[in-house]
Amino acid sequence: MNSQKKSPLISVVGPTASGKSDLGIALAHRFNGEIINCDSVQTYKGIYVATAKVPPEEQQGIPHHLIDIVEPTYNLTAVEWAERCKDVIADIESRGKLALLVGGTGFYLRALTTKFFDSPEIDENLRPRFQRILERRGVEHLHKMLARVDPPLAAKFAPKDWSRVIRALEVYFSSGKPLSKWQADTPEEPTEEAARIFYLVLEPPREQLYDRINRRTDLMVERGLLTEIQELIASGVPPTAKAFNAHGYKRFVEYLLGQRTLDSAIEQMKLDTRHYAKRQWTWWRAQSNTFWLQGFGFDDKVIEHAIRIVETKL
């Protein structure tokens, strides 16, 4: 084995509720590793019950990084997460340990392994303004605005894709230069991390995963999800806070605002989570450097299999 070679970056990914945390901890024990969270929701302070964060008493002495790092109202971007992640990786490796990236947000790992174009400073007042236009005049209007300032991107985006349309408008109105131009001027390229990362993708049987999601949701409600939200709101966190976009929180905030019944909040949360799991699989199917593991992350067979794969990479 070449000692000059940089150590691999091991990443445990897969759909929500597939046992990523368990596999991460098992690998950390086996290979003297530390865990870096790559789940967008787990970066928020203040929300716990429905986030599937591993509580400190269950971390088995394994250091967990990038959990509870921002306020519930903060908007953490993928690139900002990636920058912090690089610092943590450097720190872990400087101490001779192995970095284990564990979590469900594939896009964060994309940001870590791909250098996006150099984004200009974004005027923070723009987004709320576009949001208002969206509500009052509809998506089509925003899409037409984009067609005027950035025709190539407007042609590329579906007319109803307000999320990307707003991002593109923000870039244009902040910098005077169309997003498509920014992208063309600085093509995306792989980062140093891309060359040494590989992904262990958990793939439990779909029926079993969906069952587990449903049961986990009921459990979260029993464990006081509603109380947690009420206390956060009472302590001044606005119902529009970013953290409340997380599954569960979003629907229960709607319930507390009188927009749906308790039962429908529970059912919708289950559905949201199942849809999310499906999209996560879709994401990983399209990636390379993936090793698919049949089963849950807490299955002994899966853990053994994962260990064998990691050994070949060291």
Add this chain to the structure above:
RNA sequence: AGGGGUAUAGUGUUAACGGUUAGCACGUGGGUCUCCAAAACCUAAAGUUCGGGUUCGAAUCCUGAUACCCCUG
């Protein structure tokens, strides 16, 4: 048992004048992703309960069967 009513994808439909390819919503499957990603979006499959009849043409009209619902006993 008698009388009445209803049967349209997995579910719902207060969609379909007897006339293009049986619509819509939800669900399900597949996909996209260049700084909100637990976001946003694209897309596909899938249906007239069964059998006869009328008609150029039937989800629609007639008829038999079956299933479910209501009323009477």
